[in-house]
Every structure is written in structure tokens, then in C-alpha cells.
Amino acid sequence: DRPRLAAAIDTVIAGEDAKRHRGEYRFVRRDGLIVWAQLTISLLRDPAGHAVQLVIMEDITEIKRLEASLHAAEVRFTRLRESGLLGISYQSNGTIIEANDAFLRLVGCSREEMLALKIKLSDVTPPEYAQGDENAREEVRARGVSSIYEKEFVRKDGRRVAVLVGQVAAEGPAYGSIGFALDITGRKEVEMERARALRELHEGIRARDDFLAIAAHELRGPLTPILTQVTSLLELVARRKEPIDPDWLARQLEPARRSVHHLEELIDTLLDVSRLTVGHL
Numbered sequence: 001d002r003p004r005l006a007a008a009i010d011t012v013i014a015g016e017d018a019k020r021h022r023g024e025y026r027f028v029r030r031d032g033l034i035v036w037a038q039l040t041i042s043l044l045r046d047p048a049g050h051a052v053q054l055v056i057m058e059d060i061t062e063i064k065r066l067e068a069s070l071h072a073a074e075v076r077f078t079r080l081r082e083s084g085l086l087g088i089s090y091q092s093n094g095t096i097i098e099a100n101d102a103f104l105r106l107v108g109c110s111r112e113e114m115l116a117l118k119i120k121l122s123d124v125t126p127p128e129y130a131q132g133d134e135n136a137r138e139e140v141r142a143r144g145v146s147s148i149y150e151k152e153f154v155r156k157d158g159r160r161v162a163v164l165v166g167q168v169a170a171e172g173p174a175y176g177s178i179g180f181a182l183d184i185t186g187r188k189e190v191e192m193e194r195a196r197a198l199r200e201l202h203e204g205i206r207a208r209d210d211f212l213a214i215a216a217h218e219l220r221g222p223l224t225p226i227l228t229q230v231t232s233l234l235e236l237v238a239r240r241k242e243p244i245d246p247d248w249l250a251r252q253l254e255p256a257r258r259s260v261h262h263l264e265e266l267i268d269t270l271l272d273v274s275r276l277t278v279g280h281l
Contacts, residue, residue: 001025005039012043013051019043024060036064087163087183092176094121106163106181108155124153126160136167140177144169150184162188215270222259222266229256 008021021041026034040056087103089096096103096119104111107124125133129151136146146167152160164182233252237244 008039009041009053012041012053015043024064035059035061037061087179087181089179089181090170090176091121091167091179095119096121097176103179103181106161106183107153108157108159124155126152126154136165137177140167140169153181161185211273215266218266219263222263226256226259226263229253229259 004023005025008023012019012021019042022038024036024038027037029035036059038058038060040058042054042056044052044054046052087100087106089099089103091097095117096114097117099114099119101111104114107119109119109124113119121133122130132149132151136149139146148164148166150162150164152162154160161183162185164184165179167177167179170176170178229252233249
């Protein structure tokens with residue numbers, strides 16, 4: 001800052017700038033710390049007419065730090081507002097006074113409508129969410145910020161958009177509020193799809209259990225005559241000493257053969273159903 005300060009001193013000595021200069025300059029302290037000072041340089045003259053400089057220094061380091069922090073915050077907010085990721089609106093008495101493009105897309109309104117003060121928060125909010133908005137306004141009036149909550153916007157075309165919203169006071173409760181809205185329609189659709197898939201899974205499990213209960217009952221049907229016939233033949237073989245007539249034995253085993261065939265058909269059907277369940281049929 002030295003050339004700028006030297007030029008300012010020369011200007012004052014030359015009698016320009018109303019013989020006074022005020023400017024902000026950086027100085028290096030003895031410990032190496034950079035500080036900001038506002039200098040007021042005035043020109044006085046001694047009785048001999050020689051120029052004497054009167055310099056008043058005011059430490060403005062903290063002010064500069066706050067200005068830099070505020071500027072950085074404004075830059076971040078501007079980037080957020082212009083990014084399109086978050087809908088931001090300024091509301092006063094329920095009317096949208098200012099909004100970024102992301103918010104206007106959410107509610108399906110034009111900037112011309114906003115400038116004409118035609119966008120009312122109540123018009124783009126379904127009735128079932130009106131109480132939530134009122135609760136948020138009460139929180140803003142009471143403590144300057146509302147809780148985050150979910151609601152929907154209803155566009156002019158009737159389509160609803162799920163959003164996550166919140167509000168903060170703008171300078172003070174009497175000056176309206178700044179609203180933030182994040183589009184969560186995609187997340188809601190995923191949640192609904194997950195719920196539908198889970199419901200179908202539960203229904204499938206219940207249907208499978210019902211089927212297995214019926215299948216178990218059906219499978220017991222052919223087993224009963226097989227077990228009865230085989231048990232009867234085993235008892236007969238244990239008692240008889242002479243050979244058993246093959247023709248007679250074949251007639252006795254025929255019901256068992258039919259039952260085994262029926263059982264085989266039931267098992268094939270069960271396997272087909274299991275393949276259908278896993279998508280292999």
C-alpha cells in the first residue's frame with residue numbers, strides 16, 4: 001500500500017483534496033501481524049509556514065474481518081441461490097417478493113408473475129399443508145428460524161412436487177422471511193417404490209407359505225395309500241411261508257404304483273412353481 005499512501009500524502013501537501021485525505025491502509029506490526037487502519041491525513045502549517053501533517057489512525061482490523069466474512073457468506077449464498085439445487089424465496093405477508101429460478105420451477109410460475117406479486121404461498125400449497133406453514137411462521141416469529149419439514153407444492157398444471165422446506169427471518173420478524181425448498185420428489189418416488197416392493201415381497205411370502213401348506217397336504221394324500229399297502233404286504237410276507245403269487249402281488253402293488261405316479265406329478269408341479277418364483281421358467 002506504500003505507493004498509494006505516498007501519493008495521498010503528496011496530494012495533501014500540494015493542497016489538493018481539500019487539504020485532507022481519508023483512506024484505508026494495511027500496516028505491519030512489529031510482531032509481523034497485518035492490521036488495517038483508517039488514516040485521516042490533514043495538512044497544518046507552523047508559524048513559519050512549513051507543512052505539518054496531522055495523521056489520525058483508527059484500527060479497523062475487526063471491521064475488515066467482518067466485511068470479509070460477510071462478503072464470503074454473500075458469495076456462498078449467491079452461488080447456492082444460482083446453483084439451482086435449492087429453491088430460495090423471499091416472502092412477505094404470504095406473497096413471494098423475490099425468488100430464484102429453482103423456486104419458480106418448483107411452483108411452476110414465471111418471473112413475470114412473481115414481479116407482479118401474483119404468487120401467493122397459499123395458492124401453491126395444498127390445504128393439508130397449511131397448518132405446517134403456519135407453525136413454521138410462528139417459529140420464525142418466536143425465534144427467527146423454523147424447523148425443517150416436508151410438504152408439497154402444487155403447480156398450475158396440477159402436478160404436485162414433494163419438497164423439504166424451512167424458513168428464517170429476514171432482518172427481523174416484521175420484514176418477512178426467507179424460505180428454502182429442496183425438491184425431494186425423486187426420493188419420495190424411490191420410497192414409494194421400495195414400499196411397493198416390500199409389500200409385494202410380503203404378499204409373495206404369504207402366498208408361498210399358503211402354497212406350501214396346501215402342497216404339504218396334497219403330498220400326504222398319495223403317501224397314505226402307499227404306506228398302508230406296503231405295510232400290509234410286509235405283514236403278509238412276514239406271516240407266509242410259501243411263495244407269493246406274482247399276479248396277485250402285482251394287483252396289490254398297483255394302487256401303490258398309481259399313488260407314486262401321482263406323487264411324482266405333484267413334485268414336478270412344485271418344482272415348476274419354485275422355478276417360476278425365481279424367474280427361471
